[in-house]
Amino acid sequence: MAQISLDRLTGLIAFARAASLGSYTAAARAVGVSPSAVSKSVQRLELHLGLKLFSRTTRSLTLTPEGRELHQRALRLILEAEAIEQAAVAARSEPAGVLKVTVPLPIGVHIVAPALPRFRERYPKLSVDLRLGDQFVDLIREGVDVAIRVGDLEDSRLISRQLAPHTIGVFAAPGYLARRGTPQRPEDLTEHDSVNFRFQSSGQAFRWPFMRGERPLEFTPDAGIVTDNSDAVAAVIAAGGGIGITPTFVAAPYVRRGELVPLLSEFLRPRSSITALWPESRRGSPNVKAFIAHLGDVFTSPTPWDAAVMQ
Structure with a gap:
């Protein structure tokens, strides 16, 4: 029976990871080698097989029809290898x-x-x-x-x-509240400066979720500052930039130090x-x-x- 070489086995693994993740860089990160090592392994595999597996651009990798057919087989090879490893780990x-x-x-x-x-x-x-x-x-x-x-x-x-x-919470700095007053209801937030979060994945601004009795009250504030990082939201609020919503695990250190004050807790909708x-x-x-x-x-x-x- 013909023996598969270690080099071709490495090429199949590199090919399967790159095809699944869409780039040599992501594949390299997954397997713990350099992007150039992944690229060279795939190129050697293509040379051995006599097939072009990827259509390459400067931004992405796209599987050729031949590459798509081989990808599923290569994935099964990786899953079997990982099953062997997990059996050894479980032992x-x-x-x-x-x-x-x-x-x-x-x-x-x-x-x-x-x-x-x-x-x-x-x-x-x-x-x-x-x-x-x-x-x-x-x-x-x-x-x-x-x-x-x-x-x-x-x-x-x-x-x-x-x-x-x-759990998320509404917070503001004590100095900001001393200057601008403390909101008593979600509707009062329209009279205040706000700081909002934007999701990196979708680019959408976060909609603030409240309850008024049994009725949901959800809106996106007209924020003066918007950022895609929860820590940045907390830092801006603590610096007096307005009122904002951030997870409690981000805000807790500020609350312990007296730099942030929780607001409107009774109106927040469970997350x-x-x-x-x-x-x-x-x-x-x-x-x-x-x-x-x-x-x-x-x-x-x-x-x-x-x-x-x-x-």
């Missing part, structure tokens, strides 16, 4: 190796990253590859072990666990949840089990950040 009793985790930027910076040193003290043989960003990640295609996302997301290939409410997800193939992984258990210690009920804001 160990002690967490070890590398755990790939993807988290939205603000949750990663404020909650997950500060909790990692304690996690590694307990499991020193397990290193963490923490990837921060708001873009959608296909866990299975990118070989991610655990994702933390906002919302109740359903995918039949994934296992999920709710960690905590994703979604912070949820952990992991592939079915990782169900028996001691690495994933250990990390999910650690997240349970981090996301207590009530969470420290919600408790700080409520006090």
Whole structure:
């Protein structure tokens, strides 16, 4: 039987990742090598097969008809290889190796990253590859072990666990309120300067969600300052830039220091949840089990950040 060379196997992996993710740079990040290494592996594979797998432009990669046919086969190869690796991981009793985790930027910076040193003290043989960003990640295609996302997301290939409410709050600096007064109802916000958040994924401005009795009251303020980063929203508010909405885990340190004051809490509509997800193939992984258990210690009920804001 003909033997496949290590070089061609590497080329198939590079090709499958680049096709799934749409660029050599993203594929390189997924497999932990340089973009040029991925590009050269794919080029050698094309030369060996005598096929053009990608139509290349300066901005993207597009599969050729031949590339589309081979892509599905190459993906099955990767999934089988990962299944072998996960079987070996599950056979160990002690967490070890590398755990790939993807988290939205603000949750990663404020909650997950500060909790990692304690996690590694307990499991020193397990290193963490923490990837921060708001873009959608296909866990299975990118070989991610655990994702933390906002919302109740359903995918039949994934296992999920709710960690905590994703609580937002209305805040202003004490100095701003001393100058401009304190709003008593959501309708009063029209008389104030506002700071708003814009989603990076869609470019849409955040609609502020309130309740007036049983009736939802939702509007987008005419904001003087708009930014696509939650930390920037909190920084502008704390500097006296107006009234704004931001997650409680971002605002809590400011509230503890007396730099922000919660407003209109009784009118805010409950939001979604912070949820952990992991592939079915990782169900028996001691690495994933250990990390999910650690997240349970981090996301207590009530969470420290919600408790700080409520006090």
